[in-house]
Structures are given as structure tokens and as C-alpha cells.
Amino acid sequence: MLQLQVIRDQQQKVITGLNKRNFKDAESLINQVLSTDSQRRLTQNSLDLLNAKSNADSKKIGELMKSGKADEAKSLRESVSSDKEKTKAFETELAKLETELQQLLYRIPNIPAERVPAGKSPEDNITTKEWGKVPTLSADAQPHWELIKKYNIIDFELGVKIAGAGFPVYKGKGARLQRALINFFLDEALALGYTEIQPPIVVNEASGYGTGQLPDKEGQMYYATEDKLYLIPTAEVPITNLYRDVLLGDDDLPVKNVGYTPCFRREAGSWGAHVRGLNRLHQFDKVEIVRIVRPEESYDVLEEMCTHVQGLLEKLELPYRRLLLCGGDMGFNSAMTFDMEVYSAAQQRWLEVSSVSNFETYQANRLKLRHKSKEGKVQLLHTLNGRCVSITTYRRGNPRKQPVKRRNNYS
RNA sequence: GGAGAGAUGCCAGAGCGGUCGAAUGGGCCGGUCUCGAAAACCGGUGUGCGGGCAACUGUACCGAGGGUUCGAAUCCCUCUCUCUCCGCCA
Numbered sequence: 001m002l003q004l005q006v007i008r009d010q011q012q013k014v015i016t017g018l019n020k021r022n023f024k025d026a027e028s029l030i031n032q033v034l035s036t037d038s039q040r041r042l043t044q045n046s047l048d049l050l051n052a053k054s055n056a057d058s059k060k061i062g063e064l065m066k067s068g069k070a071d072e073a074k075s076l077r078e079s080v081s082s083d084k085e086k087t088k089a090f091e092t093e094l095a096k097l098e099t100e101l102q103q104l105l106y107r108i109p110n111i112p113a114e115r116v117p118a119g120k121s122p123e124d125n126i127t128t129k130e131w132g133k134v135p136t137l138s139a140d141a142q143p144h145w146e147l148i149k150k151y152n153i154i155d156f157e158l159g160v161k162i163a164g165a166g167f168p169v170y171k172g173k174g175a176r177l178q179r180a181l182i183n184f185f186l187d188e189a190l191a192l193g194y195t196e197i198q199p200p201i202v203v204n205e206a207s208g209y210g211t212g213q214l215p216d217k218e219g220q221m222y223y224a225t226e227d228k229l230y231l232i233p234t235a236e237v238p239i240t241n242l243y244r245d246v247l248l249g250d251d252d253l254p255v256k257n258v259g260y261t262p263c264f265r266r267e268a269g270s271w272g273a274h275v276r277g278l279n280r281l282h283q284f285d286k287v288e289i290v291r292i293v294r295p296e297e298s299y300d301v302l303e304e305m306c307t308h309v310q311g312l313l314e315k316l317e318l319p320y321r322r323l324l325l326c327g328g329d330m331g332f333n334s335a336m337t338f339d340m341e342v343y344s345a346a347q348q349r350w351l352e353v354s355s356v357s358n359f360e361t362y363q364a365n366r367l368k369l370r371h372k373s374k375e376g377k378v379q380l381l382h383t384l385n386g387r388c389v390s391i392t393t394y395r396r397g398n399p400r401k402q403p404v405k406r407r408n409n410y411s
Numbered sequence: 412g413g414a415g416a417g418a419u420g421c422c423a424g425a426g427c428g429g430u431c432g433a434a435u436g437g438g439c440c441g442g443u444c445u446c447g448a449a450a451a452c453c454g455g456u457g458u459g460c461g462g463g464c465a466a467c468u469g470u471a472c473c474g475a476g477g478g479u480u481c482g483a484a485u486c487c488c489u490c491u492c493u494c495u496c497c498g499c500c501a
Contacts, residue, residue, distance in 0.1 A: 048470045058482040062429040077481040
């Protein structure tokens with residue numbers, strides 16, 4: 001959620017930024033925000049004034065009662081009583097305006113950073129690095145969905161039997177490989193000073209709002225109605241929400257967390273030929289890194305996180321390219337995102353295996369995640385997160401072959 | 412699931428319906444003292460929103476949401492959570 005102050009003070013910059021990500025209605029939405037906000041302030045002002053009067057009068061009533069002037073107190077009491085009805089009206093109005101404002105702000109995505117290129121689709125992304133040599137496969141090479149059958153390491157049919165499509169069963173070496181990768185990613189992060197977190201894999205509604213999955217990704221999360229809990233679509237949700245409504249001190253920074261969790265996504269409406277095999281799943285494993293840092297450090301940290309992920313790919317000897325996503329291809333919450341893609345020779349396309357984002361204050365504002373310095377200055381922090389290379393899910397297809405591009409803002 | 416107790420500031424903990432944004436202690440920060448430190452003493456120590464260039468000021472906030480009242484941390488209702496005991500436990 002963008003800061004109201006920023007929208008108020010830098011209206012033009014905000015609109016320009018939103019245009020860069022091809023966001024429709026930026027101007028009218030911003031205008032609505034501003035007019036709702038000014039009404040809100042007006043209302044609050046009236047309410048405060050009225051409250052101040054009632055408070056003073058009430059105090060006076062107490063004094064009058066004490067000094068035995070009961071009839072004076074009585075008439076004053078009646079006047080305050082009638083003021084209270086006006087107070088109610090202002091309170092209702094204020095609450096209504098605040099909700100309205102909140103709803104409007106929820107609809108506005110983050111503003112892309114300066115360096116983010118304008119653009120509408122994946123073609124406008126900029127490749128900032130390439131590493132490794134793309135292998136050439138023999139003519140009879142098979143895609144992974146054939147190989148897993150041949151070696152009996154991942155079984156989709158069994159998964160269908162006990163759960164449904166998109167819930168594979170890993171067997172034998174398949175399960176071991178999975179576990180080895182998780183350990184590898186965790187250990188690599190620990191070596192860099194990350195703290196390992198094992199969070200709950202269900203979260204409440206407040207957490208969903210905190211990191212921005214709610215309200216707009218509502219239908220994409222599994223929901224346990226009885227207990228009102230959402231299955232997490234990414235460890236980002238619980239791990240970042242650890243810091244919801246938190247005021248961190250100098251000693252608490254920087255926050256450097258890593259966590260492995262299974263992730264659950266309904267992926268409603270996204271099935272098709274290009275999501276075959278492990279390309280898109282309802283349940284998959286992921287190791288996520290989450291950073292919470294001072295604003296002035298966040299872009300250095302973003303680079304550091306990318307370097308870390310690249311290091312993982314290099315150790316795994318996977319040829320990759322690094323993309324700076326254009327405005328139109330970025331997730332809703334992000335100010336700047338780098339994607340790492342690995343070339344699948346079998347599928348003959350680039351597959352997104354990692355995505356590292358800086359959200360600046362966008363999430364922190366919603367989370368009320370702030371820092372208080374020794375000098376007493378309070379400011380919103382920057383949050384960042386990234387995936388340590390997908391373990392069994394690939395999210396992006398070849399842009400040229402994939403007409404409908406569906407992005408989410410999870411990773 | 413049943414019964415009981417509770418939720419107050421960074422922590423502990425007090426708080427007759429009016430003078431309570433909240434005693435007291437600890438912590439932390441600043442100062443005095445000291446060669447330095449400890450001790451002692453003195454002072455300071457919330458967040459959101461509104462107004463103001465600022466000093467400052469208005470308002471809201473004592474788990475959350477409602478209610479009673481001229482006035483609620485204090486009374487009433489609902490919910491959430493925590494603790495204790497009993498039950499259940501793939």
C-alpha cells in the first residue's frame with residue numbers, strides 16, 4: 001500500500017510511475033484518493049473539535065457536581081448529551097471515509113523504481129546477465145514428465161488418487177533429491193548469516209492482508225473455512241508477517257530470514273499445455289529469503305540477494321539468465337524485480353526459477369512495520385524477498401510461445 | 412469440548428466511574444559525580460491521526476468490537492488470545 005503522504009506530496013511522480021507499469025486509471029484513482037483524503041481530514045477535524053468541547057464540558061460537570069451546583073451541571077449535561085449525537089455522526093462518517101480510502105489504496109500497485117523499464121509484457125524485460133552454456137540434447141531426449149516415469153521418482157497419478165491433479169508424489173530418489181535441494185538452499189543461506197525460520201503454513205486473514213495476498217488473491221489461496229485459515233502460497237506471507245505491527249530498534253536490524261515451507265496455490269484457471277509436468281503445481285516446496293532493511297540499504301541488499309541466487313544456480317551448474325522485469329510484468333507489490341530463468345533444453349524455453357523483489361515501503365506500510373532509531377525517529381522499513389531457485393515448479397514459459405502471461409505477486 | 416483465572420506502556424506491576432496517557436519498580440537514554448567505571452542522585456523515555464515552518468497543540472488508543480454514562484482502563488455484552496484443572500487426542 002502506498003503511503004498517503006507520498007500520494008499527497010508527489011502526485012505527479014506517482015501517476016508517472018503507475019503509467020510505467022501500464023496501470024489503468026492511475027490518474028482518476030489518485031484523484032479519488034486525494035478527494036477522499038481531504039474529506040477525511042475535514043471530518044476528523046470537526047470530530048476532534050467536538051470531542052475537545054465535550055471533554056472540557058464533562059470536566060466542568062465534574063467540578064460543578066463537586067461544588068454542589070447541581071442545576072448548572074444538569075443543563076450542561078444536556079448540552080453535552082446532544083453534542084454526542086453529532087459526534088456519532090462524525091465518527092460514522094470518518095469510519096466510512098477511512099474504509100473507502102483504504103479500499104482505494106489497496107487497488108493501487110507499487111510504483112516502479114527509477115531503473116525499471118517501461119513496458120507491457122515479458123518482451124520488454126531486460127536481460128542483465130547470462131551465465132553458462134545452454135546444452136544441446138540428442139534427438140531422442142525426453143522431457144522431465146517422461147523421465148520421472150521412466151525412473152519412477154515422481155508419480156502424478158498417485159497424487160491424483162490421494163489428493164488431486166497438481167499434487168505429485170515424490171518417491172525414492174525423487175524424494176531424496178527434493179530434500180537435498182531444500183537442505184542445500186537452507187545451508188547456503190545460513191552460511192551467509194540468515195536465520196532459519198520454520199513458520200506455520202497456514203495464516204489468518206490479517207496476515208493475508210499484511211503482505212497483500214488479500215484482498216486481490218483471495219481465490220488463489222486454499223482456505224479452511226472452519227478455522228478461517230489460509231494455506232500459504234509462499235513462505236513470504238508468514239515470515240514477513242512476523243513483523244506485522246512491529247517497531248524495530250537499531251539492534252533488531254537488519255532482519256535476514258530464510259525459511260523452507262511447502263506452498264499451496266489453487267492456480268485457478270491457469271491450466272493448459274504449457275503447465276505440464278512440474279511446470280505448475282498446487283503444492284510445491286520452496287526456500288524463501290526475506291530481508292527487512294533500512295530504506296537506504298534496500299537496493300544494495302536486492303543486488304546481494306540476486307548474487308546469492310545466481311551463486312546457487314552456478315553451483316548447480318544450471319545455465320541461466322537474469323531479467324530486470326519491466327513495469328508491466330512486475331508483481332503488484334513490487335518496486336523492482338529480478339527474475340532468474342533457466343533454459344530448459346527439453347522444453348526449449350526459458351523457465352522462471354527465481355524472482356527477487358524489493359517492495360520498498362509498500363508492504364511495510366500495510367504491515368505497520370517500522371524502525372525507531374536511537375534518536376527517536378520513526379520510519380517505515382523496506383522489505384525484500386526472493387526464492388532460492390524453484391525446486392519443482394517453474395513459472396514462466398517462453399514469452400514468444402506463451403501468449404497469455406499470467407503473473408502473480410507472490411514471489 | 413467442560414470449569415475457572417486473566418489480558419494495562421520495553422518488562423514487571425498498581426489503578427474509588429471524573430484531576431489517568433495512566434502510580435511504582437526495573438530497563439533504556441541524557442546529566443551530575445569519577446582518571447575511568449560501578450554506586451548514588453537528578454532529568455527524560457509511547458504510537459496513530461489532525462493543525463502548525465517550528466516550539467507546540469487537539470484528538471484517539473489500557474487485547475478487539477459494541478453498549479451504558481455528561482464522563483469508562485475502571486460498569487455491561489460479544490469475540491479473540493493466554494494460563495490452570497478435567498476430558499479428548501488420527
